[in-house]
Amino acid sequence: MKIRTVETFLVQSSLQKPFVTALRTVHTVQSVIVKLTAENGLIGWGEAVPTHVITGDSIGSIRYAVERVLAPELIGQDVTKREILFERMNRALVGNPSAKAGVDLAIHDLFGKLCKLPLVQLLGGYRESLSTDLTVSVGTPIEMAHEAAKHLAKGFTTLKVKIGTGSLQEDRKRVREIRRKVGADVVIRLDANQGWKPKEAIRMIQQLEDDGMDIELVEQPVAAYDIEGLKEVTRQTQTSIMADESLFSTVDARRLLEIRAVDVLNIKLMKSGGIHEALKINALAQAFGIECMMGSMMETAVGVTAAAHFAASQSNITRVDLDAPLLLSKGFESGGLQYNGSAIELGSGPGLGFDSNRMGQWMKEHACE
Incomplete structure (x- = not known):
C-alpha cells in the first residue's frame, strides 16, 4: 500500500488556564496535524507541536520539514516497509524531532488501519x-x-x-x-x-x-x-x-x-x-x-x-x-x-x-x- 499524499494543517486549542513551568508560560496550544493518504483511500493521522525551548521546533520549521523535505521521501513508498520509510526520513533530515514525530505517528496509524488492529x-x-x-x-x-x-x-x-x-x-x-x-x-x-x-x-x-x-x-x-x-x-x-x-x-x-x-x-x-x-x-x-x-x-x-x-x-x-x-x-x-x-x-x-x-x-x- 503506497502513500499518495502528505498534508499538514495548523490548529490551535485554548487552555483552561495558563500553564506555567520553569521554562515557559503557555496560553494556547498550536500544533501541526499531519495527514497521510494511501492509494486505497486509508488515512493516517499524526501531530507535531512546536516546543522552542526544548526541541527547537517551530510551526514554520515543522511544516517546511514535513511538506518540503519528508513528503518527497514518502510519496510513492509502501507503508508496509516501515524501516525503509524511517531510514529515508532520517537520511533526509537531521534533528527536527517533532516534525519527524508527526509523520512517524501518521505512518503507524496508517499501518494499524491497514492491519485492522489497534496500534497498541x-x-x-x-x-x-x-x-x-x-x-x-x-x-x-x-x-x-x-x-x-x-x-x-x-x-x-x-x-x-x-x-x-x-x-x-x-x-x-x-x-x-x-x-x-x-x-x-x-x-x-x-x-x-x-x-x-x-x-x-x-x-x-x-x-x-x-x-x-x-x-x-x-x-x-x-x-x-x-x-x-x-x-x-x-x-x-x-x-x-x-x-x-x-x-x-x-x-x-x-x-x-x-x-x-x-x-x-x-x-x-x-x-x-x-x-x-x-x-x-x-x-x-x-x-x-x-x-x-x-x-x-x-x-x-x-x-x-x-x-x-x-x-x-x-x-x-x-x-x-x-x-x-x-x-x-x-x-x-x-x-x-x-x-x-x-x-x-x-x-x-x-x-x-x-x-x-x-x-x-x-x-x-x-x-x-
Whole structure:
C-alpha cells in the first residue's frame, strides 16, 4: 500500500488556564496535524507541536520539514516497509524531532488501519488501559495547593508538580503546602524543568527528604546538557531522579544509562522523533534495568493518543504523564483515547482509532490559518 499524499494543517486549542513551568508560560496550544493518504483511500493521522525551548521546533520549521523535505521521501513508498520509510526520513533530515514525530505517528496509524488492529496491539499489547497523573503548574504555594486539591477531588491520586522558579525556599513551601493539603496517600512527582544547579538540587531534594515529603521522583532538576551534574544529584539523594530534556535519542539514553546518571527515563514522542525511536530507547532502558515514564508536550489528543498506545504496549513503561488534553478548554470528539478521571481507555478501533470525517470537522473548528 503506497502513500499518495502528505498534508499538514495548523490548529490551535485554548487552555483552561495558563500553564506555567520553569521554562515557559503557555496560553494556547498550536500544533501541526499531519495527514497521510494511501492509494486505497486509508488515512493516517499524526501531530507535531512546536516546543522552542526544548526541541527547537517551530510551526514554520515543522511544516517546511514535513511538506518540503519528508513528503518527497514518502510519496510513492509502501507503508508496509516501515524501516525503509524511517531510514529515508532520517537520511533526509537531521534533528527536527517533532516534525519527524508527526509523520512517524501518521505512518503507524496508517499501518494499524491497514492491519485492522489497534496500534497498541501491533506494538506489543501489554495493557488495555492506563492511569495518568495530572499536573499542577507553577504558582504561589496556596494557589498550587488549591489546584492540587481540585485534582484530587476529580479522582487523581498522582500529581505532577511544576517547580524550579523563584527561590529554593519558595519551592520548598510549594511542596510542603501541597503535601499538607492532599495528605500522605497521594503520589507527588516534582518537575523542575532544569530550574536548579546541581548543588541547589541536592540541597533542595535532601531538605524535602528530611521534611518527610515522600516525593516519588524529581524530573530534570538540572540543565539538560549537564549530565555529570545529573549524575551527582542522583548519587547524593535517595529520591529517584528522572531525565527529560536530557533525553532525545538512543544515543542520549545510552550515555545516561552507562554512567547511571538517572533512575528513570521520560520518553516523549516529540523528542524522540516518534514511536520508531521511542521503542529503541525503551528497549535499551529495559536492558539496563531502568524503567520509563511516558510523557508528552502540550499536545492535543491526536499526539497523546499515540503516546498512550505506545505506553500501553510496553511492560517497561511503568509511569504515565499524559494529561495535556485534560488541560484544554474543549474536549476532543474525533475518536482516539478517552479519559475517565485518571483512567485512559484506548478503544478498539484500528490504528489510533480516529474517525477521519470527525477529524476533518475538528480541524475546521480549530484552524488558525
